[in-house]
Amino acid sequence: MGDNWGFVLAAYALAAIVLTGYWRHLVRRERELNAPVAGHPPGAPPRQQ
Amino acid sequence: MIFARRAWSVVWKDLLVERRSKETLNALAFFSLLLLFVFQFALGPDRERLAAALPGLLWLGFVLAGLLGLGRTFVLERENDCWEGLILAPGDKSAIYVGKLAANVTLMLVVEGLILLLFAVFFNVDLAPALTGLALVMILGTVGLAAVGTLFAAMTAQVRARELLFPVLLLPVQVPVLLGTVKATEAVLLGEPLGAVGHWLGLLAAADVIYIVTGLLTFDFLLES
Amino acid sequence: MTRVLGWLAALALLAGLGMAFAVAPREATQGTVQRIMYVHVPSVWVAYCAFVVVFVASIAYLATRAEAADRLAHASAEVGVLFTGLTIATGSIWGKPTWGTWWTWDARLTSVAVLFVMYVGYLLLRGMIDEGERAARYAAVLGVVAALNIPLVHFSVLWWRTLHQPPSLMKPGPSSMPPVIVRALLVNFAAFALLYLYFVAKRVRLLRLEGEAGA
Numbered sequence: 001m002g003d004n005w006g007f008v009l010a011a012y013a014l015a016a017i018v019l020t021g022y023w024r025h026l027v028r029r030e031r032e033l034n035a036p037v038a039g040h041p042p043g044a045p046p047r048q049q
Numbered sequence: 050m051i052f053a054r055r056a057w058s059v060v061w062k063d064l065l066v067e068r069r070s071k072e073t074l075n076a077l078a079f080f081s082l083l084l085l086f087v088f089q090f091a092l093g094p095d096r097e098r099l100a101a102a103l104p105g106l107l108w109l110g111f112v113l114a115g116l117l118g119l120g121r122t123f124v125l126e127r128e129n130d131c132w133e134g135l136i137l138a139p140g141d142k143s144a145i146y147v148g149k150l151a152a153n154v155t156l157m158l159v160v161e162g163l164i165l166l167l168f169a170v171f172f173n174v175d176l177a178p179a180l181t182g183l184a185l186v187m188i189l190g191t192v193g194l195a196a197v198g199t200l201f202a203a204m205t206a207q208v209r210a211r212e213l214l215f216p217v218l219l220l221p222v223q224v225p226v227l228l229g230t231v232k233a234t235e236a237v238l239l240g241e242p243l244g245a246v247g248h249w250l251g252l253l254a255a256a257d258v259i260y261i262v263t264g265l266l267t268f269d270f271l272l273e274s
Numbered sequence: 275m276t277r278v279l280g281w282l283a284a285l286a287l288l289a290g291l292g293m294a295f296a297v298a299p300r301e302a303t304q305g306t307v308q309r310i311m312y313v314h315v316p317s318v319w320v321a322y323c324a325f326v327v328v329f330v331a332s333i334a335y336l337a338t339r340a341e342a343a344d345r346l347a348h349a350s351a352e353v354g355v356l357f358t359g360l361t362i363a364t365g366s367i368w369g370k371p372t373w374g375t376w377w378t379w380d381a382r383l384t385s386v387a388v389l390f391v392m393y394v395g396y397l398l399l400r401g402m403i404d405e406g407e408r409a410a411r412y413a414a415v416l417g418v419v420a421a422l423n424i425p426l427v428h429f430s431v432l433w434w435r436t437l438h439q440p441p442s443l444m445k446p447g448p449s450s451m452p453p454v455i456v457r458a459l460l461v462n463f464a465a466f467a468l469l470y471l472y473f474v475a476k477r478v479r480l481l482r483l484e485g486e487a488g489a
Contacts, residue, residue, distance in 0.1 A: 003306040004371040011310040011367040012291075015317075018360055019469065026476045033483040197419065204412050209402045218399060218416065221392040222423050225430035232434065248433065256426050263422055267415040270336055 052144050059148025064155065066125060073121055073156065077114050081164045084110045085171055099172055104234035108227060110164045111187075112194065112220075115157055119198030120215045122149055123206040132207070136272050146199060146268035150261070153195040161187055182237035189253040190230035196260035197222050203271045229253045276479070279472040286465035290316075293458035301455070310368040311455075316463040318361040318386060320470045324354030325393065325421055327474075332417030335410060341485070342478075344410035347417055349477035351396050353470055358390045381435040388427050392420045406485065 067073060088106050092099055099106075126132050135145060165183070169176045176183065201218050205211040230253065233246040243250065294312035301308035331347035334340065365383055366376045377383070396416050403409035451459075 003300075005306055007367050007371050008306055008309050011313060011364045014363055014367065015313045015360055018356070018363075022356055022473065026473070026480060030476070030480050030483065033480070033487055200415070200419070204399070204415060207408075208399070208412075214395075214399060214402055218395045221388055221395060222419060224388045225423065225426035228430040228434045252426065252430055252433075259422055259426070260419075263419055267336070267418060270411050270415055273411065 052141065052147075055140075055144035056147040056151065059145055060151045060155075063125075063149065063152035067152075067156065073118055074159065077118055077156075077160045078163055080117060081110060081114055081160060081167060084113060084164070085167050089171070096173075100174070103168070103172070103174065104231050104238060107164070107168060107234060108190070108231050110168075111157075111161050111190070112223070112227065114160050114164065115191075115194050115198060116216045116219065118156055118160065119153055119195060119202055119219070120205075120212065122153060122199055122202035127206055138272075142269045142272045143265045145272070146203075146264055149203075150195055150199045150264070153199050154191055157191050157195055158187070161191065176238075178240065179237045182243050183234065185243065185250070186230055186233045186237060186253075189250060189257060190226055192257045193226040193253060193260055194223060196257060196264050200260075200264045200268060200271070203268065225252065225256055229256070276472065276475045279468065279475060283465065283468035283472045286461070286468050290458075290462035290465040293461045298455055298458040299452075304372060307368060307371050310364055312458055312462045314361060314364040314368060315459055316466040317357045317364070319463055320466045321354050321357040321361060321386075321389070322424075323467070324350045324357060324470060324474075325389070325424065328354065328393075328396075328417045329421030332414035332421075335414045336418075341406075341410070344414065345478045345481040345485075346474070347414065348400060348481060349474045351393055351413075351417070352477060353473045355390065355393045355397060356473075357466070357470070358386060358393065361386055362390060379435065381432045384435065385427050385431040388431065389424065392423065392427075396420060406488070 088110075092102060092106075123132070123135075126135055135142075138145060165176065165187075168174060198219055201215060201222075205215045205218065208214060229249045233249045233253070236246045236249075237243070290312065294309050298309065298312070300306055327350040328347045331343045331350060335343040335347060362383070365386070369378065369383075370376050396413060399416055400409050400413050403412060
């Protein structure tokens with residue numbers, strides 16, 4: 001029986017993409033909310049907690 | 050005793066309004082007739098195919114009619130600005146839940162009886178020998194459907210896009226009831242004894258009890274503020 | 275604190291990968307494809323745990339009206355849906371080479387799919403209500419109903435699939451698993467559980483920030 005590495009790789013890659021995608025979504029959202037209010041240029045470094 | 054009287058007054062009010070206006074009932078009766086047309090068009094005249102699909106179609110009809118009917122549970126209160134009246138009703142709100150549930154079950158059983166009759170006439174199926182078993186399955190299934198439906202109708206009554214949200218919430222939760230009723234109906238229509246589907250009837254009964262108890266315990270929280 | 279949890283989760287995931295690819299042997303009947311199990315099974319376990327957390331937090335909210343409980347329920351439901359989706363996707367990828375099809379209405383696949391739509395509905399309901407307090411109350415009721423429904427879904431789907439037509443297809447996973455595989459599974463489960471905790475902690479903090487920004 002063939003080893004079907006492609007499927008294994010696809011499953012792990014998908015898991016990696018989904019999980020890091022969600023993680024990045026959380027991080028980005030948190031940075032937005034933590035960013036100092038109006039007037040600050042976008043892309044400013046996040047305020048350190 | 051007071052609880053029963055309060056619940057009864059909700060049932061009496063809802064059924065009286067429905068009897069006078071026949072708003073929901075008329076529309077649902079017509080809707081069931083249309084459903085029959087659609088099923089016929091979808092399946093074609095082949096009688097054997099129809100017989101195989103009958104239990105599923107029957108419950109599809111019940112559920113679609115139920116979605117429309119149950120979604121209107123609190124429509125009177127909302128449109129006539131009586132929602133505050135429900136909220137302000139003194140004491141235990143679960144009596145309102147019981148009343149609404151009983152009214153819904155009654156209305157749905159009437160509509161389901163009608164759909165059954167239409168199926169028997171238009172599709173020429175002999176339902177008479179299976180009628181007692183069928184009635185049992187229908188009651189068990191309808192109570193489960195209405196128990197969650199009444200709760201969710203209260204939940205979505207004051208929410209945006211409620212016509213959309215109500216079926217979206219209700220259908221997945223109803224999967225056990227749907228599977229149980231369709232399987233049990235299938236067996237009953239094949240002339241099998243009820244004992245052969247005892248496990249399904251048990252599951253339906255368990256679902257009914259769980260849903261009603263949850264509804265009683267949580268309905269209060271939906272009618273707050 | 276959250277950061278430490280994140281690093282722990284990352285390390286555990288690396289260890290899990292090591293267990294899945296280096297330590298666990300190539301399974302005899304299915305070959306390498308079976309290694310998908312080490313993402314598939316832990317993520318469904320974590321998803322079930324997440325929905326239990328939603329259940330408990332919902333009851334806690336209804337009893338105490340603590341906003342923290344509501345935030346926990348919300349975060350846990352979202353992360354649970356994420357892991358349920360991952361379970362379905364990896365299961366589908368696993369199914370293609372073993373069963374020859376992306377999807378069968380297998381009992382376990384079906385009940386996970388029902389779970390998925392149920393909790394997507396939960397998140398939809400939350401999204402549709404603007405006032406926070408009412409959203410929390412309604413969602414808590416739904417969280418309780420959905421969780422109580424899980425055993426009903428499980429049994430009905432199981433009977434639906436198995437009573438009339440016994441499963442002729444190969445079941446995923448060997449019937450009795452050798453201890454190496456069990457160990458690899460447990461390491462991966464621990465890693466996914468840490469990741470779940472990290473995500474929930476982050477999401478809860480985010481919800482608090484969102485609440486403060488909205489207020």
